Amino acid sequence: MDKNFIILLAAMALTTYLVRMIPFAFFRSKINSKFVRDFLYYVPYSVLGAMTVPYIFYAGGSVYASVAGFLVAFVMAYCRFSLLPVAGASCVVAYVVGLFV
Amino acid sequence: MKMKYSYGLKRGLPIALGYLSVAFGFGISAVEKGLSPIQAILISLTNLTSAGQVAGVSVMVAFGSVIEMIVSQFIINLRYSLMGIALTQRLDKSFSNIHRFTVAFAITDENFVMAASEKEKITPAYMYGLITLPILGWTLGTALGAFSGELLPDGVRAALGLAIYSMFVAIIVPPARDSRPVMYAIIIASVMSSVIYYVPWLASHVSSGFSVIICAVTASALMAWLRPVEERPEEDLNG
Numbered sequence: 001m002d003k004n005f006i007i008l009l010a011a012m013a014l015t016t017y018l019v020r021m022i023p024f025a026f027f028r029s030k031i032n033s034k035f036v037r038d039f040l041y042y043v044p045y046s047v048l049g050a051m052t053v054p055y056i057f058y059a060g061g062s063v064y065a066s067v068a069g070f071l072v073a074f075v076m077a078y079c080r081f082s083l084l085p086v087a088g089a090s091c092v093v094a095y096v097v098g099l100f101v
Numbered sequence: 102m103k104m105k106y107s108y109g110l111k112r113g114l115p116i117a118l119g120y121l122s123v124a125f126g127f128g129i130s131a132v133e134k135g136l137s138p139i140q141a142i143l144i145s146l147t148n149l150t151s152a153g154q155v156a157g158v159s160v161m162v163a164f165g166s167v168i169e170m171i172v173s174q175f176i177i178n179l180r181y182s183l184m185g186i187a188l189t190q191r192l193d194k195s196f197s198n199i200h201r202f203t204v205a206f207a208i209t210d211e212n213f214v215m216a217a218s219e220k221e222k223i224t225p226a227y228m229y230g231l232i233t234l235p236i237l238g239w240t241l242g243t244a245l246g247a248f249s250g251e252l253l254p255d256g257v258r259a260a261l262g263l264a265i266y267s268m269f270v271a272i273i274v275p276p277a278r279d280s281r282p283v284m285y286a287i288i289i290a291s292v293m294s295s296v297i298y299y300v301p302w303l304a305s306h307v308s309s310g311f312s313v314i315i316c317a318v319t320a321s322a323l324m325a326w327l328r329p330v331e332e333r334p335e336e337d338l339n340g
Contacts, residue, residue: 012174016150038330049286049291056267073267
């Protein structure tokens with residue numbers, strides 16, 4: 001798959017880069033529409049919401065382990081712990097629950 | 102001046118650690134599907150995206166066509182275009198073309214959310230700091246997974262898969278606690294995403310990258326329409 005691999009890798013990397021670069025580099029105007037600005041304000045939150053649910057319920061092995069890890073992450077995040085402790089604690093809990101279920 | 106390289110570096114650290122574990126999983130699965138470790142590492146180094154890479158490997162091992170590769174990457178990664186446009190509204194004046202060309206390579210969901218959640222204007226130094234460790238973490242994680250994935254106990258491997266998602270939770274829950282509209286946006290997007298995931302016909306017809314676009318665009322547009330953002334002093338100053 002060597003020559004084939006290089007060609008497909010190039011197609012993959014180039015497409016991914018151009019999709020990122022063209023709007024970021026060439027979009028210059030200040031957006032005046034209040035609707036569009038508000039829309040963009042909500043984008044990061046809705047993107048992460050859509051990427052997290054329901055995938056987090058299956059990401060840590062069994063459903064039980066994953067849901068336990070999710071609950072720990074949710075409570076800690078609600079109490080405003082920072083990213084690293086939240087991620088660490090949820091993995092540890094998922095691992096421990098995974099040992100029993 | 103807060104938006105320095107060192108500050109960006111610090112903000113990128115948790116992302117890098119999340120990437121380390123996710124890329125670890127990617128490295129394991131790429132090798133299991135038949136790629137060599139070097140090939141897996143090359144993919145991570147040149148693409149820096151999770152869903153796109155997983156789809157790309159499927160095309161490679163199925164000896165798919167270049168067209169198929171381009172179309173699938175375009176659709177799955179289209180959300181980065183949206184994020185790129187959102188980011189342009191927050192860039193500092195010092196962000197020249199050359200910086201835009203370079204930084205664009207590392208627009209990922211997590212880097213975007215982190216940069217977009219900063220209160221101040223985004224400087225090139227901050228962006229270089231922010232993306233340094235995630236790029237390293239993504240590549241290193243792939244290498245570790247590709248070369249040594251089988252050595253780790255299954256339980257540890259499985260639990261590490263949760264890291265990146267818990268990080269997402271840690272990013273979105275505090276702002277949702279402070280703002281009802283933000284909370285609604287997250288709930289709408291999550292419910293839609295679940296519907297697409299659990300309804301078999303939708304699940305088999307909508308790719309995961311496309312699902313993110315549909316859910317995010319709908320939820321954001323709906324909230325922008327229903328609940329326009331009232332006060333944003335930092336943008337009023339520069340608008």
